[in-house]
Amino acid sequence: MTPEELLTVASRVVEKAGNDEQIEVACSHGRSTSIRAYEGEVESMTTAESxxxxxxxxxxGREGFASAGSLDDDVVGEMLAExxxxxxxxxxxxxxxxxxxxxxxxxxIDLWRDSVAExxxxxKIDLALNLERRVRDADERITGVRAVSYGDSMGSFALASTAGITAATRATSASLSVQAxxxxxxxTQTGFAYDGAREPADLDADRVVDRAVSHTVDLLGSTKPKTTTVDLVLDPHLAATVLGLVAGTLTGDRVLKGRSPFVxxxxxxxxxxxxxLxxxxxxxxxxxxxxxxGEGLACRRxxxxxQGVLRGYLHDSYTGRRSGAGSTGSAVRSTRGLPSPGLQALSVAPGEGSLESLIGGVTEGLLVFNLAGLHSGVNPVSGDFSVGVSGRMIRDGQLAEPVNECTIASTLQRLLLDISAVGGEVxxxxxxxxxPPIVIGGVALSGAA
Amino acid sequence: MTQAGKNADDPNKPADLVDRELVEHVLSAATVRGADFAEVFVEDVDRGSVNLDDGRIESLSSGRDRGAGIRVVAGKSTGFAHTADLSTRGLMAAAEAAADAAKVSGDAEVRQISLDRRSDVPGPVAVRPADIEKSTKVELLRRADEIARGRGDAISQVAARYGESRRRILVANSDGVLSGDDQTRTMFSVSCVASGDAGLQTGSETVGLSIGWELFDRYDVEQLASNAADRALTKLAARPAPSGTLPVVIGPGSGGVLFHEACGHGLEADLVRKGASAFAGRLGDEVASPLVTLIDDGTMGDEWGRYAIDDEGHPAGRNVLIEDGVLVDYLWDGLRAREEGRNSTGNGRRQSYRHLPMVRMTNTYLAGGSTEPADIIASVDEGVYVARLGGGQVNTASGDFVFGMVEAYLIENGQLTAPLREGQLIGNGPKVLTQIEAVGNDFEMGPPGTCGKDGQGVPVGDGVPTLKVAELTIGGTAS
Structure with missing residues (x-):
């Protein structure tokens, strides 16, 4: 369905609003393809419409919500009543x-690419099969591939409300991932890598192959390190993970409800x-x-x-009104859930230097390949941060032995203050x-006594 | 169009979500080009939740989801398509798409598929949550909020949530299987924030079972709210967890997640068959301390991971995986079992009709031993006692796992002493199994969980008695 057709469905529900009743209706439609390859064959292929x-x-001032996975008239009527x-x-x-x-x-912004449908x-199957073959052929030490997948989607979204807001958008995406x-x-050591883009032609398979293979073979022979203090070097994938966790605590609902270390x-x-940020x-x-x-307001910067100073928080219309700051156009939602303020497109301003030059500047450190247990090891209320880690030690600017079965610990508050370098390649x-990649100084690494 | 839920009045009888004749017709169509196997999975889910936060009932949400997923297997390839349209047209289109995706291209005889209804044993539900007034559910959360805030002025925030779901499924396949199930789950959680001089701390409590409203005959909401608040308050005085390798005693209940992560995932046959498990090729080996007997039991009482049939139509089973330290079997779904010429263990599960089934755990637990819990703690000079574990994660191939301590204490000279701040425990599954030095006689199931694998979440349970691990790495900040 086109965004305009969805908007018609949404608007028809909104028209049923009674006096003193506010209604907001979101509708979406998507088509997706997902392909998994294994040992040179298609393991599974899924085609879906939702x-x-x-x-x-x-x-x-009282709020109720209902959602369904169908736009049939009877279901839509039932959801309004519910x-x-x-x-x-x-x-x-x-x-x-x-x-x-x-x-x-x-x-x-045009987020739609016809090539996904065409x-x-x-x-698409070849993209997955080729990725598997390239990973297997890249290094003789690679002994297998657990999963290779290609996925794409085409989605339309529409929103209408009694406040007169209407929005109708569409977007495509494609992705590749592999675990070697x-x-x-x-x-057995493993390395995971993925890439995503608006269309298949923009997927960077070279980067996926390099990262999956190097992260796997570079961990061979890894051991548990001694407990010590290290400078952490995070490549852009892992910097995104850590800074995304931090920025996730800067939302209006967390702050207004006293659940952020940055109130x-x-x-x-x-x-x-x-x-x-x-x-x-x-x-x-x-x-x-x-x-x-997710509430139909214009997105903004x-x-x-x-430069290290907190400038503000992300708000949706509720937290914007309650705080007096106004919405920052930061409502995020799935069609099936209520909106809440959240990150949409976090951008970290670049400094200088490549990942290699950042490594070169570290005396005793750890280049991180993988962070494990983020959902259980990071408390976004207290800021306590303790996660499993694997990667390669850095000594005097050189990559040294691989390590695993160890943890790094700090708090989100400390990690931010301890950032010692921000790289230049975004x-x-x-x-x-x-x-870009970043370096965080003086982090506790727990391993063997 | 066949309307779902017409005969839903009798809670012990699964609804016929789609007519048998239509299902037979769709299966014939899906196999007409010579597929090896075809399956129709129909699902109808109703969900409801009430959310309290910041001293206010913020919202009530309802969700309805129904549809069908059709799977066609040809050789080693699986084609899958799903639809929310349960009409003849919708199902036939999905069957066609699934056959296309499986690259079935033969010209076979039309297979007459006739389905036999297997007996269904739906879950034990005394009071259907949908029959309880919403105002009663609201009242429950208000009481939790009041009790939690009453535990101390330092309690600065309380959130509570009530959730109910009813999931009716029908599974039919080209082997003639026709099964149904009717799964009801009810849960309640409360989480508190305490504010102190050293910042904020959190404490929570969650309960959930595969039963109806009678959940609240088993659990006292006021007690649950007190527990959550007290955990947050206790942690205000907590000191940083130690860093390094120490003996760890894990308390009964929530420690089950250790076994879920440390070896449960590694015993899933799909991972084993790809060499992505540290337990591949080790059947019959002594993989654990002789104190370890590990069981996965989808039939277990009314636990969170219980069901009558799995999402491929096979009956749930009680499967012993490790017996007195010896690895006796893996967990199997229908597809993997079929390739191996053996029976499924009833562990083929999927998040919804939009997902392909794969091998998943149900209720996974370490069987109880004979040692008094107090004796286990007393045997440790310097270590950590973990009263409650949070979630975890495992790399099944390497066996390396992590999980979070949400309530922990220092053990000094055989006594529990200072409360500790949160930190991660890390270990290696195969190694830890051999380092279990004591197993208590106080088995308990832990709180309900959601297990994630390849982007799909399913409800699971786990449990342990008190147990001692010779050493785990503790990711604290204390030097």
Whole structure:
């Protein structure tokens, strides 16, 4: 379905609003292909078409929500009735409500590429098969591949509300991923790599092969290191993970509800002076780019941290009203869930130097290949940070022995202040983060006694 | 169009989500070009939740999802397509798409597929959550908020959540299997933030079972709220966890996640067959301390990971994986079992009709031993006692795993002493199994969990008695 057709469905529901009733309806439609290859053959191929609707009803500050995986008339009617019923039982808050138009114009970004639909299935299968073959052939120490996958999607989204907001957008994406295996005595080492883009032609298979293979074979012979203190070198993939966790605590709901370590810190220094973080979905080159947020407001460029100083938080319409700051156009949502403020396209301002030159500047450090247990090891309320890690030690600017079965520990607050270098080469990642590599000084590494 | 849920009034009878004749017709169409195997999976899910945060019932949400996934297997290739359209047209189109994706291109006889209904044993539900007034659910959360805040002025924030789901499925395949299940799950959680001089700390409690509203006959919401608040308050005085390698005693219940991560995933046959498991080729070997008997049991009582049939129509099973330290079997789904010429162990699961099934755990636990828990703690001079573990993650190929300590204490001279801040434990699955030095007589199941694998989440349970691991690496910041 086109975005315009979805908008018609959404608008028809909105028209049913009664007096004193606010309604916001989101609808989406997507088609996707997913291919997994194994040992030179297609292991599985999935073709899928999905619909979804999410209905938000607000009556006198009370909110109800219902969602379904179908746009059939009877289902849509049932969801409106259910959302209305749910609103009866919620408790009122004067700040709760749908977004109101705020006069900010949406950027005109084309996130759609016809090639995703036009490319024959056989060519998509070849992308997966070739990736597997290249990884297996790249190094004789690679003994297998656990999974290779290619995926793409074409999605349309529309939103309409009683406040007069309408948005209709569409986007395509494609991705490649692989996990390589290498036997290492009685153990097996693995390396994972992926890439994402708006269309298959923009996927960087070379980078995926290099990263998966080098991360696998460079871990061969790894041992548990001695407990010590290291400078952590994070390549853009891992810098994106860590800085994304930090920026995720800078949202209006976390701050207003006292669940962020950075409450009441605006205009204070929270990070090293080399760090500037901006959420900028209006940058068309970011893979997190978008014209509208999850409540239909225009996306905008939001400075979060400038030269180490906290500048503000991300708000949706609710936290914007409650804090007095106004929405920053940062509502994120799935069609099937309520909006909440979140990151869309985090951009880390580049400093200077390549990953190699950052490694060269470290006396005792660790080049990280993999962080494990992020969902259990990082507490976004207290900021406590403790995660499993593997990678290669750095001694006097040179890569040294591989290590695994160890952890690094700090707090999100300390990690920000301990950033000692920000590199110059930015990579744009599929999760919307664009960042260079970074170095974090003096982090506790736990291993053998 | 066949309407779902017409005969849903009897909670013990799964709904016939789609007519048998239509399913037979679709399976014939899916196999007409000579596929080896075809399957229709129909699902109808109703979900509801109530959320309290910041002292207010913020929202109630409902969700409805129904559709069908059709799988066609030809040689080593699987084609899969799904649709939310359960009409003849919708299902036939999905069957065609799945056959195309499987690259089936033969010209075979039309196969007459006739389906036999297997007996269904739906979950034990006394009171269907949908029959309870929403205002009663709201009241439950308000009480939790009040009790938690009453535990101390330092409690600065409380969030509570009630969730219910009812999932009805129908599975039919070209082998003649026709099975159904009706799975109800009910859960409640409360999480608190405490503010102190040294910053914020958190504490939470979650319960969930494969039963209905009677969950609240088993658990007292006020007690759960108190527990969550007290955990956050205790941690205000916590000191940084040690860093390095120490003996670790793990308390009963939530420590089950250790075995889920450390070896459960490595025993999943899909990973084993690709050499992506540290346990590949080790059947019959002594892989663990003789104190270790590890079981995965999809039939277990009314636990979170329980079901009557898996998402491929096979009955759930009680499967002993490690017996007295010896590896006796892996976990199998239908596809992998078929390739190996053996029976499925009833572990083929999927997140929804939009997903392909794969090998998954159900309720995974370490069987109880004979040692008194107090004696186990007393045997440690210097170590860590982990009262509650959080989530974890494993690299199945290397066996390296991590999991988070959410409530832990220092052990000094055989006594529990200072509470510790959060930190990660890290170890290697095959190694840790051989380092289990004591197993207590106080077995408990832990809180309900969601296990993620290849982007799919499914409900699982796990449990352990008190146990001692000779050494694990603790990722703290104390020097």
């Amino acid at each position: 619909h979804a609707i999410g209905v938000r009803v607000l009556v006198e 959302a209305r019923d749910n609103a009866r039982f919620a408790e009122a808050d004067p700040h709760v409500g749908i977004a109101k138009p705020d006069g900010v114009d949406a950027v005109d 490319m024959p299935s056989a060519d 295996l290498a036997l290492d005595g009685d153990r 009441d810190r605006v205009d204070e220094v929270i990070a090293a002076e080399t760090l500037t 901006i959420d900028d979905p209006t940058d068309p080159d970011s893979l997190g780019a978008d014209s509208h947020d 939001i400075p979060l941290v400038e 990579i744009r990642l599929p999760n919307g983060v664009s960042t």
